[in-house]
Amino acid sequence: MRFLLSIFFLSFLFNCTAQNKVIQSNTQNEVALNAKPKLVVGIVVDQMRYDYLTRFYNKYGNGGFKRLINEGFNCKNNHYNYVPTFTGPGHASIFTGTSPKNHGIIANYWYDKFSKETVYCAEDSSVSAVGSDTDSDRMSPHRMKTTTFADENRLFTQMRGKTIGISIKDRGAILPAGHSANAAYWFRGADEGNFITSSYYMNSLPSWVNEFNATNTAESYLREWNTLYDIDTYTESGSDLNVFEGGFKGQENATFPYDLAVLKDSNKGFDIIKATPFGNSIVADFAIKAIEAEELGKDNITDVLTVSFSSTDYVGHNFGVNSKEIEDTYIRLDKDLERLFQALDAQVGVGEYTLFLTADHGAVEVPAYLQSAKIPAGYFNKDEFKKQLNAFLKKEFQASDLIESISNDQIFLNRTSLKQWDLDLKDVQYAIVNEVINYKHIDKVYSSRTMQNATFSGGIEALLQNGYHQKRSGDIILVKDPAVISYSKTGSTHGSGSTFDTHVPLLFYGNGIKKGSTLTKTEIIDIAPTISALLGISYPNGATGNVLGFLID
Structure with a gap:
């Protein structure tokens, strides 16, 4: 009888100890889960x-x-x-x-196809x-x-x-x-x-x-x-x-x-x-x-x-x-x-x-x-480019005013003029792509049709596609040669x-890192997804990035 009581008592102590460890473990996990940065x-x-x-x-x-x-x-x-x-x-x-494909901020300033004017990314006339x-x-x-x-x-x-x-x-x-x-x-x-x-x-x-x-x-x-x-x-x-x-x-x-x-x-x-x-x-x-x-x-x-x-x-x-x-x-x-x-x-x-x-x-x-260091580079003249392109379009289609705006290396076509001249958007885009690729300092040219219908997994094409917003971006996207810019000959730029x-x-630093x-x-x-995961909150509603789990402690 004493032996059975001893077995029962030892079993009771073991279960209590194990249960206490589970409680402690759960408490530690809860503390860790809620230990967010202030x-x-x-x-x-x-x-x-x-x-x-x-x-x-x-x-x-x-x-x-x-x-x-x-x-x-x-x-x-x-x-x-x-x-x-x-x-x-x-x-x-x-x-x-x-990326801009989803959040819609495609540049600092861009041409708005609906209001027919250049808009600024943060301007708001209502405030x-x-x-x-x-x-x-x-x-x-x-x-x-x-x-x-x-x-x-x-x-x-x-x-x-x-x-x-x-x-x-x-x-x-x-x-x-x-x-x-x-x-x-x-x-x-x-x-x-x-x-x-x-x-x-x-x-x-x-x-x-x-x-x-x-x-x-x-x-x-x-x-x-x-x-x-x-x-x-x-x-x-x-x-x-x-x-x-x-x-x-x-x-x-x-x-x-x-x-x-x-x-x-x-x-x-x-x-x-x-x-x-x-x-x-x-x-x-x-x-x-x-x-x-x-x-x-x-x-x-x-x-x-x-x-x-x-x-x-x-x-x-x-x-x-x-x-x-x-x-x-x-x-x-x-x-x-x-x-x-x-x-x-x-x-x-x-x-x-x-x-x-x-x-x-x-x-x-x-x-x-x-x-000066014999490294390929140069400057792109936007006025000369526009003049040359307009001359081509007039000769090719016997039409004028087909270009509505050129901004941020994008060409916006005039839909009203296309309709007046009975021109097909796809045909005009195709002609421009095949013409402009021959111009000095132009490395690649793509149409919005390509951006919308193709899927690119790498290279400059994938970067262009991630920056392309169907409602806000232009009809033709230009890619200049590396280190060729539309800028003054002093100072640096980007884009x-x-x-x-x-x-x-x-660089990440501090709590949880x-x-x-x-x-x-x-x-x-x-x-943003990494910070969201660290905080245990919902990701931003358009997020497409990955959580960098390897840096979270």
Whole structure:
């Protein structure tokens, strides 16, 4: 009997212990499932090529880019999966997890086939500027057709999780924050020098924004811009004086130093700050203030902060990829990032936030510089192209006014004229494709019919198809030769499907992120699904990217 009782008692203890382990295991799993970051920070650096991480690596400190690289996860082979690689589509794609084919932001500006006018990706005539009397800052995300992960977080948290978007550019603040954001703020230059918003978000600026604007921070950045370190140590760049850079009005040469206070009146007032590293500094200042004033990341309901550093783009367009100005801009941005990260550590807490950093596109080396180095490159004359094409169409079809618009390397045909001349759309498209492929600097030509009926799995054709929106895109799509641009002969630009435009950084850091790196190819549309999976929320409603599960801890 004692033996049976002993067996029963031991069995009871075993079952209790096992049951307790199950309860503990379930509790641990529940804690892990609900251990979300208090704040997600999405950082976009405008016009940042991937090699800016490696080229300037030895000039960076340990608290900015290197902190993300060494303590976070580095996706070294990250690319855009579409063209055109512009700011508007880039910001929309990062945060929606899909391409222009679905979210509809096909460019910064595009020709609208229905209104017969060029439209801007963030313009909205139904709203008004708030914080400025200007009529030109009537902005909202209404042209973006899908949600962002910030939208999905707002829905998931019953609108208790905040979303704030910040940038120098309106589109850099508005598109990432999504449709349901609490606010998006951008910098109004000219004679104002303030951060503003629109009535889409609110009817008046919060007191903290008014206080920030009243500090005249913008005025403080109208100072001398010289290299942070001895210019002779900037060996990662070309010579300071060359023929490949634009510079500022009022200064004869594009060489350091630049006295911004003196140059201000000749360069659209406070707008000059945008085209210097100090534009990034004032964005960092404003973002740090927003974290504190909006109490972002102060509770267990996840908030989202999007920050786009746009001055890198202005500097790149003006001075070019190989300039000492672009090197100094990134050295200074690295220090602004360190300030932002320190503020996140202090206000939100180390390990309490998740952050990613990427870019909206890269940039081409100045073609004139490439030509001087005997590398194939060139410039495309749009006026000559249009003149030549019109002459062909008149001769081929004995008709005029068949072209309605040419924009973003797309040709829009005039449907009314086609009907008047009794021409078939397919025949005209076919004729143009076979004609234009023979023109100088044209590498490939495709019709909308091809984009709609064929399925491409790779190459430039797949990129074109992912950037093609049936309702908004044109009838003919042009692809220029690599490193051939429609631009001035000074400064850099972007927009192509070449790797100098598609290959951009992607760094993840913080709560829920492993340390490491990969050379596996990732795509820009993978970011939003990955953040959504980390948060346990629905993916953006048009998302087509993949979850990068290998970097989630």
